[in-house]
Amino acid sequence: MHNLKIDGDRLWNSILETAAFGGTPDGGVRRLTLSGEDRAVRDWFRHKAETLGCRVSVDAVGNMFAVRPGSDAEALPIAIGSHLDTQPTGGKFDGILGVLAGLEILQTLQDAGYQTRRPLMVVNWTNEEGARFSPAMLGSGVYAGVFDRTYAESRVDAEGITFADAIEAIDYRGETPIGEPRFAAMFELHIEQGPVLEREAFDIGAVTGVQAMRWYDLTVIGRESHAGSTPMDMRQDALADAANLILTTQDIARRHGGMATTGQIGITSPSRNVIPGKVTMSLDLRHENDDTLQAMEQDVRAAMQRQCGERAVLTGIWDSPAVHFDAGCLAAIRDGAAAAGASHRDIVSGAGHDSVYISRVASTAMIFVPCKDGLSHNPAESATREQCTLGAQTLLNAVLAYGEQQ
Amino acid sequence: MHNLKIDGDRLWNSILETAAFGGTPDGGVRRLTLSGEDRAVRDWFRHKAETLGCRVSVDAVGNMFAVRPGSDAEALPIAIGSHLDTQPTGGKFDGILGVLAGLEILQTLQDAGYQTRRPLMVVNWTNEEGARFSPAMLGSGVYAGVFDRTYAESRVDAEGITFADAIEAIDYRGETPIGEPRFAAMFELHIEQGPVLEREAFDIGAVTGVQAMRWYDLTVIGRESHAGSTPMDMRQDALADAANLILTTQDIARRHGGMATTGQIGITSPSRNVIPGKVTMSLDLRHENDDTLQAMEQDVRAAMQRQCGERAVLTGIWDSPAVHFDAGCLAAIRDGAAAAGASHRDIVSGAGHDSVYISRVASTAMIFVPCKDGLSHNPAESATREQCTLGAQTLLNAVLAYGEQQ
Numbered sequence: 001m002h003n004l005k006i007d008g009d010r011l012w013n014s015i016l017e018t019a020a021f022g023g024t025p026d027g028g029v030r031r032l033t034l035s036g037e038d039r040a041v042r043d044w045f046r047h048k049a050e051t052l053g054c055r056v057s058v059d060a061v062g063n064m065f066a067v068r069p070g071s072d073a074e075a076l077p078i079a080i081g082s083h084l085d086t087q088p089t090g091g092k093f094d095g096i097l098g099v100l101a102g103l104e105i106l107q108t109l110q111d112a113g114y115q116t117r118r119p120l121m122v123v124n125w126t127n128e129e130g131a132r133f134s135p136a137m138l139g140s141g142v143y144a145g146v147f148d149r150t151y152a153e154s155r156v157d158a159e160g161i162t163f164a165d166a167i168e169a170i171d172y173r174g175e176t177p178i179g180e181p182r183f184a185a186m187f188e189l190h191i192e193q194g195p196v197l198e199r200e201a202f203d204i205g206a207v208t209g210v211q212a213m214r215w216y217d218l219t220v221i222g223r224e225s226h227a228g229s230t231p232m233d234m235r236q237d238a239l240a241d242a243a244n245l246i247l248t249t250q251d252i253a254r255r256h257g258g259m260a261t262t263g264q265i266g267i268t269s270p271s272r273n274v275i276p277g278k279v280t281m282s283l284d285l286r287h288e289n290d291d292t293l294q295a296m297e298q299d300v301r302a303a304m305q306r307q308c309g310e311r312a313v314l315t316g317i318w319d320s321p322a323v324h325f326d327a328g329c330l331a332a333i334r335d336g337a338a339a340a341g342a343s344h345r346d347i348v349s350g351a352g353h354d355s356v357y358i359s360r361v362a363s364t365a366m367i368f369v370p371c372k373d374g375l376s377h378n379p380a381e382s383a384t385r386e387q388c389t390l391g392a393q394t395l396l397n398a399v400l401a402y403g404e405q406q
Numbered sequence: 407m408h409n410l411k412i413d414g415d416r417l418w419n420s421i422l423e424t425a426a427f428g429g430t431p432d433g434g435v436r437r438l439t440l441s442g443e444d445r446a447v448r449d450w451f452r453h454k455a456e457t458l459g460c461r462v463s464v465d466a467v468g469n470m471f472a473v474r475p476g477s478d479a480e481a482l483p484i485a486i487g488s489h490l491d492t493q494p495t496g497g498k499f500d501g502i503l504g505v506l507a508g509l510e511i512l513q514t515l516q517d518a519g520y521q522t523r524r525p526l527m528v529v530n531w532t533n534e535e536g537a538r539f540s541p542a543m544l545g546s547g548v549y550a551g552v553f554d555r556t557y558a559e560s561r562v563d564a565e566g567i568t569f570a571d572a573i574e575a576i577d578y579r580g581e582t583p584i585g586e587p588r589f590a591a592m593f594e595l596h597i598e599q600g601p602v603l604e605r606e607a608f609d610i611g612a613v614t615g616v617q618a619m620r621w622y623d624l625t626v627i628g629r630e631s632h633a634g635s636t637p638m639d640m641r642q643d644a645l646a647d648a649a650n651l652i653l654t655t656q657d658i659a660r661r662h663g664g665m666a667t668t669g670q671i672g673i674t675s676p677s678r679n680v681i682p683g684k685v686t687m688s689l690d691l692r693h694e695n696d697d698t699l700q701a702m703e704q705d706v707r708a709a710m711q712r713q714c715g716e717r718a719v720l721t722g723i724w725d726s727p728a729v730h731f732d733a734g735c736l737a738a739i740r741d742g743a744a745a746a747g748a749s750h751r752d753i754v755s756g757a758g759h760d761s762v763y764i765s766r767v768a769s770t771a772m773i774f775v776p777c778k779d780g781l782s783h784n785p786a787e788s789a790t791r792e793q794c795t796l797g798a799q800t801l802l803n804a805v806l807a808y809g810e811q812q
Contacts, residue, residue, distance in 0.1 A: 194635025211634060215678060225780055227667035227690045228617060228756025229600025232660050234780075239668055240656060243649035250646060254638050261633035262645055264676040272621060272669045272688045282678045284633045350634025374631055374640075 002400055004108050008389030011104040015388065018044060018084070018100065019092040028379025029092055033085035033127040034062065034163070039170035041084050045099065045124055052106040054122070057181065058174025061152050062126040062167050063139045065181055068106050070119040070403075076184035078116075078403045079362070080105065080395065081123030081354060083139075087131045091381025093371065093388075098189040099124050101392035108396065118403045121183055125354040132157045132166075140354035142178060144361045149178055185329055185363040185402060188355045189395045191383050195374030196347060203390045204337040205347035205368030206330055210356050211259075212293045212322035216283040218245065218262075218304075221311045224269070224277030239267060239276040241308050248307070249283060252299045258287035259350070260296070283314070288348040290322045323356050329365030329402060336397030337367075342390045367394055407745075408806055410514050414795030417510040421794065424450060424490070424506065425498040434785025435498055439491035439533040440468065440569070445576035447490050451505065451530055458512040460528070463587065464580025467558050468532040468573050469545045471587050474512050476525040476809075482590035484522075484809045485768070486511065486801065487529030487760060489545075493537045497787025499777065499794075504595040505530050507798035514802065524809045527589055531760040538563045538572075546760035548584060550767045555584055591735055591769040591808060594761045595801045597789050601780030602753060609796045610743040611753035611774030612736055616762050617665075618699045618728035622689040624651065624668075624710075627717045630675070630683030645673060645682040647714050654713070655689060658705045664693030665756070666702070689720070694754040696728050729762050735771035735808060742803030743773075748796045773800055 021041040022031030031037040042064060046056045049066030056066045067077060082098025102122035109116070125143070130136025133155040141147040153164035167173045192198075197205050222238030246262050253260035261284040268278035285300070287293040297314075304312040330346075337344035347368055355364045369391035372382040427447040428437030437443040448470060452462045455472030462472045473483055488504025508528030515522070531549070536542025539561040547553040559570035573579045598604075603611050628644030652668050659666035667690040674684035691706070693699040710718040736752075743750035753774055761770045775797035778788040 192635060193632050194637075195631070195640050196635075196637060199640060213634065225601070226599050226757060226782060227665065227669060228619065228692055228758075229598060229602075230665075230756070230780060231600075231602060232656065232665060234601050234605065237656075237667075239671065240652060243652040246646060246649040247653075250638065250643075259633065259636075259638060261643075261679065261681055263633060263673070263678045263680050263682060265645065265671060265673060267669070267671060270670040273667065273690050274669050275667055276669060284679050286634055350636070351632060352634075374636060376632065 004112055004114060004396060006104055006108055006389055006392045006396055008385055010107065011100060011388055011392055012385045014100045014104065015092055015096065018096060022086065024379060026379040029086045029090050030088055031084070031086040031090065032088065032132040033129065034132065034166035034170055034172070038085055039172065042124065042172060045084065048103055049122060052103065052110055054106065057176040058172060059176040059178055060149055060173055061139050061142045062172040062174065063143055064124040065176070066122045067181065068120045070116045072117045075118040076182055077119035077121040078399050079121045079123050079183040079186040080399060081125060081186050082188050082190060083125045083128035083354060085127060085129050087129050087377045089379060090377060091379060093191045093381055093383050094193065094376050095128055097191060097388060097391065101189045101395050104392055105396045105399065116400065116403055118184065120399065121181065128354050133163050137352055137354055137357055140357045144357040145179065146357050183362055185326070186355065186358045187329060187395055187399055188353060188366045189391050190353060190366060190368060191371040191376060192368040193351055193371065193374065193376035197368060197370035198372070198374065200345065202345045203342035203387065204344035204394050206333045206337065206344055207325060207349050207366035207368055208330060208346050209288060209325050210323040210349045210352060211286040211288045212290045213284065213286040213320045214293060214297065214316060215318040217315045217317060218281050218283050219313045220245065220279045220308055222275065222277050225275045227273040227275055230275060235275055237275050238279040241312065242279040242281055244307055245304060245312065248303045249300050252296055252303065253285065256287060256292050256296050258285065258292060258296055260285050286350060288322055323359055325359055325365040326363035329363050332398040332402040333365055333367055333394065335401060337394045339397045340390055340393040342394055367391055410518055410520060410802060412510055412514055412795055412798045412802055414791055416513065417506060417794055417798055418791045420506045420510065421498055421502065424502060428492065430785060432785040435492045435496045436494055437490070437492040437496065438494065438538040439535065440538065440572035440576055440578070442576070444491055445578065448530065448578060451490065454509055455528060458509065458516055460512065463582040464578060465582040465584055466555055466579055467545050467548045468578040468580065469549055470530040471582070472528045473587065474526045476522045478523045481524040482588055483525035483527040484805050485527045485529050485589040485592040486805060487531060487592050487764070488594050488596060489531045489534035489760060491533060491535050493535050493783045495785060496783060497785060499597045499787055499789050500599065500782050501534055503597060503794060503797065507595045507801050510798055511802045511805065522806065522809050524590065526805065527587070534760050539569050543758055543760055543763055546763045550763040551585065552763050589768055591732065592761065592764045593735060593801055593805055594759060594772045595797050596759060596772055596774060597777040597782060598774040599757050599777060599780065599782035603774060603776035604778070604780065606751070608751045609748035609793065610750035610800050612739045612743065612750055613731060613755050613772035613774055614736060614752050615694065615731050616729040616755045616758060617692040617694050618696045619690065619692040619726045620699060620703065620722060621724035623721045623723060624687050624689050625719045626651070626685045626714060628681065628683050631681045633679040633681055636681060641681055643681050644685040647718065648685040648687055650713055651710060651718065654709045655706050658702055658709065659691065662693060662698050662702050664691065664698060664702055666691050692756060694728055729765055731761070731765055731771040732769035735769050738804040738808040739771055739773055739800065741807060743800045745803045746796055746799040748800055773797055
């Protein structure tokens, strides 16, 4: 057992320091992937890692790997990874915390003259947000073989600029082959982006996986007619049907312990005094278990048939199966939290992260820390110095313990 | 008692003939008020009325009065009035039927050499639809003193043309003073624009009045958060609240025998995987009784408070009290329907009509005939030759009986 202690003030200062790259007047950060601001923070990261004795390599899609040698030259590294890009109206913590905590750990080890058996590696994955180039988690996806490199390079932003041109422009197309350097395991520290830890007053979430999620379009056809001359019992009101289905899908989600969200709704040719004839809305269903998600979808289809017959149609547009993180990594995280004096609970991530794709090629798990009001993708995104410190300490403990055991 | 019979084929042919003014390839009519098409049908109307022995006068807002003299030079006329303008995607019956039935009645009287005691008058009211110049029922409103003439003239269409310029352009600004010629009563024949008569298989509706109606904007504030990381029981979903309120307001309407419609709904910054933080929607409440409408509004406010507390706000934007038509006119309509061999029931209009404003200055009532599927403001708007004939015959019977009695 080690006695190493993260320097919370130093970590906090590095969060504030990097927030200047793309910082906005409202306290947020706008640092779109492969932009000038992204180049600046990448240069900062490279310089910082090199001063900590790392060799920094970059692959063809801009993923950055900073490796601190271990005592066993044959051993695969343990990775600490997340991302430095942000949403257009992003904050100072989403992704960034996980990378800066990695650098803080290397600094702590250096200050103590601590040598690990396995090399340690801090990774900055390119375009996690998907805000400039769709889809999200593109860099980690290419590394893990989910996406082709050429597919990534062909992605186009809103201004018509390709990923290939953008990475050339900031000079971050590297030579390291895709899929290298290999590593034994990855730990990712991230803000929760949800309210659970804060409301239940836990310091740490040991993230056991990522929920399965499915996206649908749901259309209801009614009969457009005059709001003044059509009695209630002679109506076929598409919006009333849609309202019923919104509430029914949420009841189904509650019954199964999952989630259902309608975030978009529109009436075709809306008019204040016309009964809606057609409503289109989104439906987002999630559950940590694939089979239960399938059962939720079946319940939704049955409810639609019961309430609307053939007038309601559900069309699936995206399907992402559940992800289950590595048991060994999770044990190290739970133990690491306990050693840090942090209260912790297991939690399932509702959002996607680089760890989703990395878990296909290496043992992986995540650590969540609370964030204020569950808010993220927002300039007001916030976590306290203490929360960040406990997260980084848990990460340090987990990485060292896992690296020695495996 | 008379033996006069409407010529249903002749009425039907005049409906088809005038549908050419602004006729559209889909069988509809686009005849916006004070347009070139409106001028053409106005010229047709004037010519037709003059061949039937009428003197045609026009007031400053283009209302047209075709008067057929009676035997009593001192008696005020009985008016038969509606409108010849249509919606942009209008049909062949809305408004038009009431004017053409008036001409058909004059033709029937002329053919029979029938002299009435009171003069008869057929009126074409300007801009009933309100589609080109808001508000609706503008010409009858000016006649009845509800709107100033200068207010009407200052109204502007979507292309920036004022009512005053538009009426000049088609040369239909007349010399007759506003509020003249006066008349003793008005009867308006109109399609129902709703499904009640058709579904209950009645030929005629004796329209006892027009529902009270109120328009509102309803806003619900929730808390925007991530669809994947916010458990169901930690959400403040503005759309779920709105869905509940849509259903609750409709339940309230049913309980009171009124109507509630939400025809517009929008989420602020909608996103498929974000729980809606703010929803704005319309609410249209109607009831034939003013006091009951007030009770409905109170129930809606109580339900909003109960379900959402201060997070839901209801803002009234329009309030139109109930209109009750004249008992004498209604008796003549019911008797007239019976004499025509037409089945009839009393009915309350859900939509506004020129008769609403005219009822403030003269005894007024309306006759409804069924229309297919309750459809109106639509090229597919349809009524049968037989339905139109029974309506016109009822109108003839009512006008003659009322004119002799009063």
